[in-house]
Amino acid sequence: MISVKGLSKTFHTLSGPVHALKNVTFSVKAGEVLGIYGPSGAGKTTLLRCLALLESPDSGEIRLDGKNVLSVSGEQLRQVRMKIGVVFQGYNLLFSRNALGNVMLPLEIQGFDKHKARNRASTALDMVGLSHRKDFMPSLLSGGEKQRVAIARALVTQPEVLILDEPTSALDKRTAESILELVQGLNRSTGITVLVVTHQTDLVGAICSRHISINHGALAAPGCNDVYQGTFHEQALPAAPIWERQ
Ligand SMILES: Nc1ncnc2c1ncn2[C@@H]1O[C@H](COP(=O)(O)OP(=O)(O)O)[C@@H](O)[C@H]1O
Ligand SMILES: [Mg+2]
Incomplete structure (x- = not known):
């Protein structure tokens, strides 16, 4: 491939x-x-x-x-x-946007309309087990949760x-294993x-x-x-x- x-x-x-x-x-x-x-x-x-x-x-x-x-x-x-979805070392989240807003970003850049971007981002957050953290700002998330947001953002374009x-x-170690x-x-x-x-x-x-x-x-x-x-x-x-x- x-x-x-x-x-x-x-x-x-x-x-x-x-x-x-x-x-x-x-x-x-x-x-x-x-x-x-x-x-x-x-x-x-x-x-x-x-x-x-x-x-x-x-x-x-x-x-x-x-x-x-x-x-x-x-x-x-x-x-x-x-x-190609990339998860960078150190997450690279935007601290001014909540989890959902971070995950929507690649689709916004690609010109998707807001409604579709929001639905897709929401699905991606479900896939990483973070549906309960959609509205949270990155500063309120644990390291493992930030990593999950970063993974959702990488998945949102359906790579x-x-x-x-x-x-x-x-x-x-335990968080690493769960990721x-x-x-x-x-x-x-x-x-x-x-x-x-x-x-x-x-x-x-x-x-x-x-x-x-x-x-x-x-x-x-x-x-x-x-x-x-x-x-x-x-x-x-x-x-x-x-x-x-x-
Ligand atoms: N933008 C850059 N400018 C100059 N040197 C770089 C740059 N990016 C990486 N390097 C150098 O290239 C080598 C490989 O780096 P990198 O790919 O980051 O390694 P790794 O991810 O395995 O730690 C290192 O010697 C690093 O200093
Ligand atoms: Mg490196």
């Missing part, structure tokens, strides 16, 4: 070039939960930002459903962006892929493809059907992404349709 080939990205800084991604090649199957492991500074967030089309790589190719997404623009780019950057790093359980439940019930970036491999590994490892901008070992691990690898991938579209 996603195919990444020869992806490279160098940042030019005052202290010299930083090779954040070096010739990264891997693919992701529809419906799987792929872990992207690596220590701090490995290039994980840069990879995620490239996949989410928020950063342009210097070279390489990213294909989504066979289409080279790095060459699209305009309306096509808008369509591709809708297919095919959900990408999460270090979703558990700011949470205590991972939620992500796994969403994967199983909707068939959404999940990419989860983490350095907490023990914790997050429990929901990954497969992983790749990245260090110093490069995949750690050729073939490492063929190694299946975790406890759920024998389960059949959920069947299409990916979403019950409204």
Whole structure:
């Protein structure tokens, strides 16, 4: 479903070039939960930002459903962006909007009318178990609840892929596990493809059907992404349709 080939990205800084991604090649199957492991500074967030089309790589190719997404623009780019939901590290919620308002935002940006945006946002908050917190401002939410709002906001465009950057790093173990359980439940019930970036491999590994490892901008070992691990690898991938579209 996603195919990444020869992806490279160098940042030019005052202290010299930083090779954040070096010739990264891997693919992701529809419906799987792929872990992207690596220590701090490995290039994980840069990879995620490239996949989410928020950063342009210097070279390489990213294909989504066979289409080279790095060459699209305009309306096509808008369509591709809708297919990818991102949960950023640190939630990135707007503190001036309540939970519902935060979740509505991507749809407002896409030009949806308010009524439809509100209904969809409300459904997304139900999906993450936060229907009782719709009117709450972020400052009144716990860390786990903020993470759920961020996940709902990523889901509101009904994406095919959900990408999460270090979703558990700011949470205590029990809350982290409940977030991972939620992500796994969403994967199983909707068939959404999940990419989860983490350095907490023990914790997050429990929901990954497969992983790749990245260090110093490069995949750690050729073939490492063929190694299946975790406890759920024998389960059949959920069947299409990916979403019950409204
Ligand atoms: N915008 C940027 N400008 C300069 N250097 C950057 C930028 N973003 C990331 N880097 C550098 O690229 C490398 C990889 O960073 P990152 O992708 O954030 O790693 P990770 O998410 O695995 O911790 C690091 O050395 C980081 O300092
Ligand atoms: Mg990072």
